[in-house]
Amino acid sequence: MSNNADGLLKIDALSAEISGRAVLDDINLEVARSEWLAIVGGSGAGKSTLLRAIMGLKRPARPTSGEMHFEGAHWRFSDCKPFRPKAMSFVPQSPAYGFDPLRRLHWQLAQLARRIRGSQQDNRALFDTLSLPDPAQKYPHEWSRGMQQRLLLAMALMEQPSLLILDEPTSALDPIIAAQVLQEVQRIAAAQGIAVIIVTHDLALAARYAHKIVIMEHGRIVEAGRSDIVLTRPQTAYARELVAHRHWHSASIEATHAAS
Amino acid sequence: MRPADPILVLDGLSVRVGQATLLQDVSLSLAKGEVLCIIGESGAGKSTILKAMQGLMPATCSRFCFGPAGIDVTGQMPNRIGLPRTRWVMQDPLAALNPRQSLGSSIAESLHRHRLSAEERKDATLNALAQAELGPEFYDRLPAQVSLGQAQRACLARAMIAQPDLIFFDEPLSALDALVQKKIAYRMDLLRNATQMTYIVVTHDIGFAESYADQVLVLKDGRVVTYQGRVPFFAAPQSHYASELIAAADALGALRRPEAAE
C-alpha cells in the first residue's frame, strides 16, 4: 500500500494477546477518506478483537505493540490507558447490541450526547434524513427493529464521524432492514465523505460494497488489496476458498468438488 | 402449484394461541425429492409451520396428508405425535446435541428403531459422518470439541442416518459463517440428490433459495403472501413484499449476479 496523501487511518504492526495467547499478530491497515474497507473472516479470526483495539479498548485482548494514526492524532497501542478516537463511531450489528431494553430511547440518546459534549447540534436534520420520528418517551421494544437499527445509525452519525465502523451488518438483521441500513450508509457516507469499515464474514457482501478487502485468519491478515484484485487473483489458499464459495452454489464450488 | 404425485399435502393450516393468530390458511404441497424454502422476517410464523406439522402446536387444517407415515386427516392436526418418517435439523447445533454425548453416539441413537448389531450400527454411523464430510475421528468427539460448522454437519448426519422421507430444516445455516454455510448447503443438496429426500427449509436467505429451492413460500404476519416455483419467483414475484426481499438480497450481494464493480 502506498503512502496515501488522503490517508485517514493507518495502523502499524498491531499485536494483541489474551492472557499470553496471541490473538492479533502484526496487523497493518490503511483507510483513506471516503474509502470503504471490508474486514472479512470466519468466527474466531480476530475481526471483533481488531475492531475493539482500533476503538481503544484494552480488554479482553490487551494490545502489546503497534501504533495508530487517525485524523492527525497518534496512539501507541501498548499504552496502558484506553483511548477513544474522536470522529470514529460504531454501528452495532442489531438493536439487541445497541440499546439497553430498560431505558427509554431519548435517555440513551441523551447519554451519548453527554459523552460527545461540544456537538450540541440539532439532531432533527439527521433524524429527517433517516426518516426517523422523535423517540420521545418510547422504549426500544416499542419501535420496529428497522427503526431501531436506523436510530443506531443516527446515533453513530451524531458523533460526526470521519470513519464509521459497521459490525456484522447482515448477520443478526432481516435482509430488508440490513439492505436498507447499508444503502442509507452508502448515501450518507458519499454525501459527507465518511470512510467506512465493514466487519463481516460474508465475502459477497464485502465485494458488493468495499473498495478494499482485508481477509483475516487466526488473528492475522492473510490477504489484502483492492476488491477486484482479491476476487480475481487471490494469493493464499484460504482466500481462494472464500472467493470460490462466496456465492451459493456457484460453478466454482462444483469445480472444487469435481477436482477433489 | 400442485405436483402430480405429492408426498406431502397441507391445506388451510391455521394456528391460534389464545387471541393471537400465528398462522392463517397456509397451504402447500411437495413431491418426493423437492426442496421448499419458507422465507419471512423473524416472527412471521416460519417455524410455526414446522411445529404445527410435527404436532407441537394446536392447529387446524382442511387437509393434512403425508403418505410415508400413512397420515391423512382433516380438521384437527395430529397432536403431539412427532411426525413419523421425518427428522429435524435446528438452527443451533450446540443446543440440539447433548454436550456430554459423543457425536457418534448421538448419531447412532437415531438408529434405535432399526435392529442392528453394534458393528453394523457403528458402520452406519461412520458412513453417515462421511456423507456429512466428517472423518471417522469425529466419532468420539464431544460437541464442545468441534467447530460450530462441524457440529451442524453432525446434526445433518444424524438426520440422514434414519433415512427419513422428509427433513425439516429450521434456519440450519444462520448460526454459521458464510463460507461454512455455503459448504454445508452444497452438501445438503448432494445428499438430497443421492437419496431423493424431501426438504422443507426455513430460512431468511434468498440466496439459498435461488440456488437450491424448487418452491418458495413467503410468509408475512402469519399469512402466505407468495407461493411460487423458484424460476417464476425470481422472474416475476407474486407480491410486492417478495420483490422487496429479492431486491434486499441483491443489495447484500447474496444473489448470483455479477458484482457491481466499484
Next chain:
Amino acid sequence: MNAFALRLVGLIVVLAGVSLITFTLNHFAPGDKALIIAQARYPDTMGLPTELLQEIRAEFHLDAPFLVQYGHWMSGILRGDFGTSYTSGIAVWDIFVANLGETMALTLSSLTLGLFGAFVLASLAVFNPGTLIDRFAVFVASIGAAMPNYWLALLLILGVSVHLGWLPAYGEGTLAHLILPSLTLALWVMASQTRLLRSFMLDAYNQPFIETLRLRGISEREIFFAHVVPHARIPALTMIGLDLASLLEGAIIVELTFSRSGLGSLLAGSVLSRDLPVMMFLVMFFATTYVVINTAIDAIQTLSDPRTRQRSAA
C-alpha cells in the same frame, strides 16, 4: 389488571388454606385447653373445680363441633377481633402491636445493612474478576451461608460483649442493644445475597449492548450504575423477597438468643405456654406477610421491566 385480580384471588385462597391448617393442627393438639386457661388465670390454685372448667369451656366454645369453632374464630378475624390471650387475658392484637416495633426494627435494620454489605462485596468481586478480592467475596459468602444464626449470635456475644465489653449481650431499648442482633441477621443476609448479586451482575455484564456502550466511550462507572445495577436488580428482587420472609423466621432465634422482646420471642413463648390464640394469630401473620411480600415482589418485578410491564397491561 386481569393478572392482578387473579393474583389477589390466589392470595385469598392461600390464606384461607393456611388458616384452616393452623386451626386444625391446634384443634387436634393433645391436652385440655380449658385446663390450660384455668391454670393461667389462677396460677396459685392447685386443684381446679370442674365447674370452673365447664365455665371456661362455655366461654371459649370449646365443646362446640370443629367447624363451629373454626367459624367462630374466622368470623372474629374477619371482624378484626383476634381473641384474647389465654394466659394474660389481654387482646391478641394489643400484644401483637406492642411487640411489632422491636421486630420491625430488627428485620429492617438487618436487611438494609446486609443488602448494603452484599452490594459492596458483590460489586468489588465483579469489578475485579478472578482476583483475590473476588475469591474473598465468594469465601465470605460461603462461610456466612454455612454458619447457623444461633451460633453466630453466640460468637458475637462472646467476642464483642464478653471479651471486648463493647456492647450489651442481651436486652433491649437502646440502639446499642440493637447492634449485635441486627448484625447477626445482617451477616446472614449478606452471605445469602452476595453470591446471587454477583452472578446477577455478571449476567447483566454479559448482555450484548454493554460492549457497545464501551465502544461508544461510556465510562465503566456509568455502565455499572446506569445499566448493570438496574438489570441485576430485577432478579435480585425475588431473592430479597424470599430473604425478607426468612428474616422473620431468623428473628425468632435471634430474639431468643439476645433475650429481646418481639414477635419471635412472643411466638416461642406462646408455644411453650400453649397460648393458642396468640400462636395462631402469629402463624397467620407470618404466613400472610410471606404471601403478601412475594406477591408484591412479583408485581414490582413485572413493573420494573418495560417489556413485561406493557405485556401485563395489555
